[in-house]
Amino acid sequence: MFSAPKGVPDYIPPTSAAFLHVRSTLTRAAELAGYGYVELPVFEDTALFARGVGESTDVVSKEMYSFLDRGDRSITLRPEGTAGVMRAVIEHSLDRGSLPVKLFYAGQFFRAEAPQAGRYRQFHQVGIEAIGIDDPALDAEVIAVGDAGFRALGLTGYRLEITSLGDANCRPAYRALLQAFLAKLPLDEPTRQRAELNPLRVLDDKRPEVRELVAEAPLMVDHLCDDCRAHYELVKAYLTELGVKFVENPRMVRGLDYYTKTTFEFVHDGLGAQSGIGGGGRYDGLMAQLGGQELSGVGYGLGVDRALLAAQAEGVLPEFSRVDVIGVPLARPRGPVWSRSPVSCVPPACGRTSSTAAGR
Numbered sequence: 001m002f003s004a005p006k007g008v009p010d011y012i013p014p015t016s017a018a019f020l021h022v023r024s025t026l027t028r029a030a031e032l033a034g035y036g037y038v039e040l041p042v043f044e045d046t047a048l049f050a051r052g053v054g055e056s057t058d059v060v061s062k063e064m065y066s067f068l069d070r071g072d073r074s075i076t077l078r079p080e081g082t083a084g085v086m087r088a089v090i091e092h093s094l095d096r097g098s099l100p101v102k103l104f105y106a107g108q109f110f111r112a113e114a115p116q117a118g119r120y121r122q123f124h125q126v127g128i129e130a131i132g133i134d135d136p137a138l139d140a141e142v143i144a145v146g147d148a149g150f151r152a153l154g155l156t157g158y159r160l161e162i163t164s165l166g167d168a169n170c171r172p173a174y175r176a177l178l179q180a181f182l183a184k185l186p187l188d189e190p191t192r193q194r195a196e197l198n199p200l201r202v203l204d205d206k207r208p209e210v211r212e213l214v215a216e217a218p219l220m221v222d223h224l225c226d227d228c229r230a231h232y233e234l235v236k237a238y239l240t241e242l243g244v245k246f247v248e249n250p251r252m253v254r255g256l257d258y259y260t261k262t263t264f265e266f267v268h269d270g271l272g273a274q275s276g277i278g279g280g281g282r283y284d285g286l287m288a289q290l291g292g293q294e295l296s297g298v299g300y301g302l303g304v305d306r307a308l309l310a311a312q313a314e315g316v317l318p319e320f321s322r323v324d325v326i327g328v329p330l331a332r333p334r335g336p337v338w339s340r341s342p343v344s345c346v347p348p349a350c351g352r353t354s355s356t357a358a359g360r
Contacts, residue, residue, distance in 0.1 A: 063113055086290055
């Protein structure tokens with residue numbers, strides 16, 4: 001007898017109806033905001049993720065499903081969506097037309113993580129990317145679309161956390177300051193090596209002993225350059241105008257290296273340790289890093305699996321039925337049933353009922 005691979009969820013009726021409802025609600029928010037759909041390959045060249053996501057990240061160093069194909073090419077099951085979208089934009093010259101390019105996607109992603117509630121090795125995301133304009137209003141729009149998707153599900157028990165991670169102008173000085181701080185701590189050798197590659201990764205360490213050591217570490221938000229600070233202040237002002245509630249979390253570090261400036265996460269405390277239900281941010285240097293133009297971008301990835309768990313925790317899922325219309329005979333037909341002419345009902349004809357039937 002076979003069973004599903006460890007860490008890979010099955011969605012079967014009736015749960016599958018709820019899963020489809022969550023996914024379609026989140027994609028509908030993107031469609032209503034004017035984002036066009038892009039269908040991405042499930043696997044890509046390994047170098048795309050190594051270069052785009054960052055070799056110092058846990059995603060690249062520990063969690064990717066990579067293998068050699070029959071042509072001895074290194075292929076990786078996609079661990080996230082942004083790098084693939086950016087590759088498609090560059091390859092198909094979408095960045096050569098009107099800007100910003102606004103795209104959304106939905107599908108499965110793969111990471112070799114330790115399975116637990118809400119944390120799967122195959123997981124589902126809905127994401128959007130807005131590429132080509134460095135405008136804080138676009139950051140606020142992207143965040144507002146994600147917030148609208150969760151609100152359309154009926155969720156209320158989540159919060160939006162935001163911060164700024166600076167850019168190429170102010171981050172190098174902060175990086176040196178943070179590395180000097182970390183060099184004085186009694187870190188284990190793997191963590192020390194990580195601090196050399198990308199010290200921000202150490203601030204993202206979930207181990208209690210490491211979190212205690214870095215409690216007094218300098219924060220990026222306190223060392224922003226004037227342009228990044230002005231950008232961040234405008235994002236917060238736009239969110240306030242849009243009625244999107246948020247809290248600032250200056251210690252936030254996302255798990256991907258390409259983020260710059262605005263960074264955010266949607267958190268639901270009803271899910272336990274795996275409380276993040278979605279997040280994203282701006283990535284100003286990613287397109288050039290992947291061989292394209294020097295264009296900025298901002299986007300998010302929302303977790304369908306975790307949004308489903310959040311909706312179940314809040315009890316906001318609607319009742320699902322496999323039946324839309326029930327026909328009930330009001331009188332026994334005269335004569336043999338087989339002698340009567342067959343009646344076909346093809347939409348939209350099904351919606352036209354007689355006045356007698358409609359009135360009962």
